[in-house]
Amino acid sequence: MTGLIVIAGPTASGKSALAMRCAEANGGVIINADSMQLYRELRILSARPSPEDEARAPHRLYGILDAEDPASAGRWLE
Numbered sequence: 001m002t003g004l005i006v007i008a009g010p011t012a013s014g015k016s017a018l019a020m021r022c023a024e025a026n027g028g029v030i031i032n033a034d035s036m037q038l039y040r041e042l043r044i045l046s047a048r049p050s051p052e053d054e055a056r057a058p059h060r061l062y063g064i065l066d067a068e069d070p071a072s073a074g075r076w077l078e
Contacts, residue, residue, distance in 0.1 A: 020057060023058070029059070030057055032062045037062050038063070039066070
């Protein structure tokens with residue numbers, strides 16, 4: 001399959017599990033869009049995927065910032 005699948009929905013609705021199934025079935029990559037999962041130190045607080053889940057399929061933009069490092073739309077624009 002070629003293309004982009006966007007999965008959106010409320011907290012605890014199963015988005016991560018669905019993304020994992022899609023990525024595994026299609027050889028895809030999971031790209032984070034959750035503002036809190038960007039932070040390395042907030043794994044438990046943000047319900048970031050476990051290291052085991054992250055090893056099952058490529059994950060991008062998870063834990064890329066320190067907790068003190070602010071993220072904003074302006075920063076992404078740069």
